[in-house]
Amino acid sequence: MKMLEIKELKVRSKDGKDILKDFSLLIKKGEVHAIMGPNGTGKSTLSKVIMGSDDYEVIHGDILYNGTSILNLPVDERARQGIFLVNQNPVSIEGVTNSEFLKTALSSVRGENVGLYEFMKLMENAMGDLKMREDMMHRSINQDFSGGERKKNEILQMKILKPKLVILDELDSGLDVDSLKIVCENVRQYLEENPETSLLIITHYSRILEYIKPQYVHVMKDGKIVQTSDMSLALEIEKNGYDGVNSMSGNDVYE
Amino acid sequence: MEIRGLNPKNIEKISRIKKEDDWILDFRKKSYEAFLRLPMPSFGPSLKIDFDSIIYYRNSDDKLTNNWKNIGESIRDEFTNLGVLESEKYMDGMGVQYESEVIYHNMIEELKKKNVIFTSIEEGLRNYPDIAKRYFGKIVPYADNKFSALNSTVFSGGSFIYIPPHTKLDRPLQSYFRINRENMGQFERTLIIVDDDSDLHYIEGCTAPTYSTESLHAAVVEIYVGKGSKCRYTTIQNWAPNVNNLVTKRALVEEDGEMEWIDGNVGALSNMKYPACILKGDRSRGTCITISVASSNQQQDTGSRMIHLGKNTKSTILSKSIARNGGNATYRGKVDIGKNAENSEAFVKCDTLILDDLSKSDTIPTNIVENDSSFLEHEATVSRVSDENLFYLMSRGLSKEKATELIVLGFIEKFREELPMEYAVELNQLLKKNL
Numbered sequence: 120m121k122m123l124e125i126k127e128l129k130v131r132s133k134d135g136k137d138i139l140k141d142f143s144l145l146i147k148k149g150e151v152h153a154i155m156g157p158n159g160t161g162k163s164t165l166s167k168v169i170m171g172s173d174d175y176e177v178i179h180g181d182i183l184y185n186g187t188s189i190l191n192l193p194v195d196e197r198a199r200q201g202i203f204l205v206n207q208n209p210v211s212i213e214g215v216t217n218s219e220f221l222k223t224a225l226s227s228v229r230g231e232n233v234g235l236y237e238f239m240k241l242m243e244n245a246m247g248d249l250k251m252r253e254d255m256m257h258r259s260i261n262q263d264f265s266g267g268e269r270k271k272n273e274i275l276q277m278k279i280l281k282p283k284l285v286i287l288d289e290l291d292s293g294l295d296v297d298s299l300k301i302v303c304e305n306v307r308q309y310l311e312e313n314p315e316t317s318l319l320i321i322t323h324y325s326r327i328l329e330y331i332k333p334q335y336v337h338v339m340k341d342g343k344i345v346q347t348s349d350m351s352l353a354l355e356i357e358k359n360g361y362d363g364v365n366s367m368s369g370n371d372v373y374e
Numbered sequence: 375m376e377i378r379g380l381n382p383k384n385i386e387k388i389s390r391i392k393k394e395d396d397w398i399l400d401f402r403k404k405s406y407e408a409f410l411r412l413p414m415p416s417f418g419p420s421l422k423i424d425f426d427s428i429i430y431y432r433n434s435d436d437k438l439t440n441n442w443k444n445i446g447e448s449i450r451d452e453f454t455n456l457g458v459l460e461s462e463k464y465m466d467g468m469g470v471q472y473e474s475e476v477i478y479h480n481m482i483e484e485l486k487k488k489n490v491i492f493t494s495i496e497e498g499l500r501n502y503p504d505i506a507k508r509y510f511g512k513i514v515p516y517a518d519n520k521f522s523a524l525n526s527t528v529f530s531g532g533s534f535i536y537i538p539p540h541t542k543l544d545r546p547l548q549s550y551f552r553i554n555r556e557n558m559g560q561f562e563r564t565l566i567i568v569d570d571d572s573d574l575h576y577i578e579g580c581t582a583p584t585y586s587t588e589s590l591h592a593a594v595v596e597i598y599v600g601k602g603s604k605c606r607y608t609t610i611q612n613w614a615p616n617v618n619n620l621v622t623k624r625a626l627v628e629e630d631g632e633m634e635w636i637d638g639n640v641g642a643l644s645n646m647k648y649p650a651c652i653l654k655g656d657r658s659r660g661t662c663i664t665i666s667v668a669s670s671n672q673q674q675d676t677g678s679r680m681i682h683l684g685k686n687t688k689s690t691i692l693s694k695s696i697a698r699n700g701g702n703a704t705y706r707g708k709v710d711i712g713k714n715a716e717n718s719e720a721f722v723k724c725d726t727l728i729l730d731d732l733s734k735s736d737t738i739p740t741n742i743v744e745n746d747s748s749f750l751e752h753e754a755t756v757s758r759v760s761d762e763n764l765f766y767l768m769s770r771g772l773s774k775e776k777a778t779e780l781i782v783l784g785f786i787e788k789f790r791e792e793l794p795m796e797y798a799v800e801l802n803q804l805l806k807k808n809l
């Protein structure tokens with residue numbers, strides 16, 4: 120069963136820069152994919168375009184989610200349909216508490232108001248799993264959070280909102296060794312509990328992939344996928360860098 | 375009974391209806407002269423007011439009572455729908471004004487025993503002339519500005535509060551003001567005296583339905599904060615979008631006293647309001663926390679004034695303005711640390727959030743420090759709802775409206791946390807309606 124299908128996507132930034140050039144990718148239900156690639160190749164752009172950011176214009180191609188194009192759907196609708204992006208650099212928002220925000224978000228996603236008691240229980244459990252201090256619930260979203268705390272907060276949101284397609288954009292950056300382990304354990308457990316969920320991991324390092332094993336590892340260069348293989352590719356890149364990667368198109372290698 | 379138009383005859387009529395003492399009628403007459411003499415404000419929104427078409431006085435059939443049962447059903451229903459009756463259980467006392475007259479006043483027994491006075495201004499002036507003559511018109515002189523002069527000429531209704539020394543109230547006193555009639559002017563006048571070593575929290579709420587013609591609300595609030603006393607005055611005004619709200623609010627603070635203005639301005643056509651603290655006593659403190667929301671065609675011209683006279687005085691102004699849908703939010707404030715106010719500190723922070731390209735904001739501070747040992751800090755920021763933040767909230771499933779609402783509420787969180795719970799809830803509802 121197809122979950123996400125990206126077809127020959129061409130994406131341009133508002134100031135006219137072509138960032139994604141003929142990008143294609145297929146992710147089936149329950150699959151874990153990883154994308155690696157040099158800085159500035161368009162990985163974060165890809166993730167934001169899937170989420171529906173209007174900083175970018177799709178000038179060609181399509182994105183299908185569960186078989187239907189989502190290009191015309193606004194961001195919030197995509198989220199409600201189960202797409203979730205862990206941002207590379209989550210923003211902070213003054214005065215809006217984590218709990219207020221997340222309770223509102225959960226109510227939106229579920230389409231009905233969530234009771235306070237149920238919500239608090241969910242939060243307590245999820246925060247316990249992530250070893251987050253309880254007071255973070257009452258603080259403004261990411262305000263004065265450390266880089267690692269922000270990432271944990273993203274995973275907290277994931278656990279509460281229960282999405283079906285999760286994109287992790289450099290989840291591992293900013294997390295110390297212990298936190299990375301905790302967070303990855305949580306993601307892995309989430310996948311176990313929700314076997315239909317698909318995962319797209321964007322990373323520069325194989326370490327995160329040791330915890331959450333991908334079936335496919337793609338290399339992205341200059342706005343498109345140039346090679347697709349398995350975990351061994353990640354290890355090779357870590358050893359030899361991207362120069363050794365041949366630039367043949369690997370889009371349908373795994374089909 | 376209705377009095378329209380401004381002239382000496384009508385002024386006497388109002389005074390006669392109220393069976394006032396001569397000194398009050400004299401005060402009205404002097405004020406009228408000052409009103410004629412004084413110019414319209416030279417700053418702020420341009421006001422078009424036809425003083426002759428305004429109704430200066432109007433009463434309902436209801437007489438002042440302390441029992442809701444004695445109030446006519448339609449008016450009682452109106453206040454029930456506004457949530458006023460419901461809110462009474464959170465208060466130590468409550469007053470309600472409908473058009474020109476206070477129709478309801480009640481206070482818990484315990485406070486009556488402590489000799490706390492909480493009544494209408496008319497009753498206060500009549501029954502407590504000693505207190506009245508000492509403070510009335512002294513903190514805001516009638517000739518202070520054109521609208522304080524107008525209020526002093528035709529004032530009707532408002533609260534009279536006296537808290538004796540060494541008296542602390544556990545819960546707030548509240549007054550609620552309602553204009554219902556088209557073209558009505560409301561000119562209530564409030565005098566609050568918190569005598570030495572006492573503590574009061576007073577809450578004022580006001581609304582009016584929307585009519586096609588403009589209404590005028592020109593109130594005067596005078597507060598005396600005695601030695602070591604504390605007064606907090608909380609207002610959420612939500613006038614209809616065609617009410618000109620021109621209010622003079624001022625507190626005089628004695629040694630070690632503390633005055634706090636918590637002032638929320640959501641409605642009104644033009645709003646000019648600058649709650650002031652005269653920090654007369656040494657070590658006195660003043661705080662003013664305001665929010666203004668300027669929506670389509672609205673002009674919020676708000677801010678605060680802090681006049682430091684005593685030594686070691688401290689003031690804080692925190693102003694949060696929101697402009698949307700073509701609204702105009704201006705901060706206009708003044709801090710003056712006088713020559714003798716040595717070792718004083720003032721802190722001013724004005725933040726503006728602009729929601730779209732149609733809306734405007736401006737910051738017009740006047741800061742004066744007349745001695746070397748004092749210190750004044752001024753910060754101002756203007757921000758927009760950033761696309762990044764909207765994207766973040768929406769990417770978790772929130773609609774654009776909901777996301778904007780959270781960002782706006784977040785922006786004024788510092789204000790919301792100062793409000794009593796039930797008011798914070800009410801303000802949230804109000805802002806949601808207005809976004």
Ligand SMILES: Nc1ncnc2c1ncn2[C@@H]1O[C@H](COP(=O)(O)OP(=O)(O)OP(=O)(O)O)[C@@H](O)[C@H]1O
Nearest residue numbers: 132133136138157158159160161162163164165174
């Ligand atoms: N909104 C935008 N406007 C203009 N240029 C953009 C925009 N967003 C991204 N870019 C540019 O597009 C390119 C791809 O950026 P992107 O953030 O997607 O890279 P990335 O692969 O995630 O890199 P990294 O590994 O460093 O995170 C970069 O050159 C970046 O400067």
Ligand SMILES: [Mg+2]
Nearest residue numbers: 162163164207
């Ligand atoms: Mg990136």
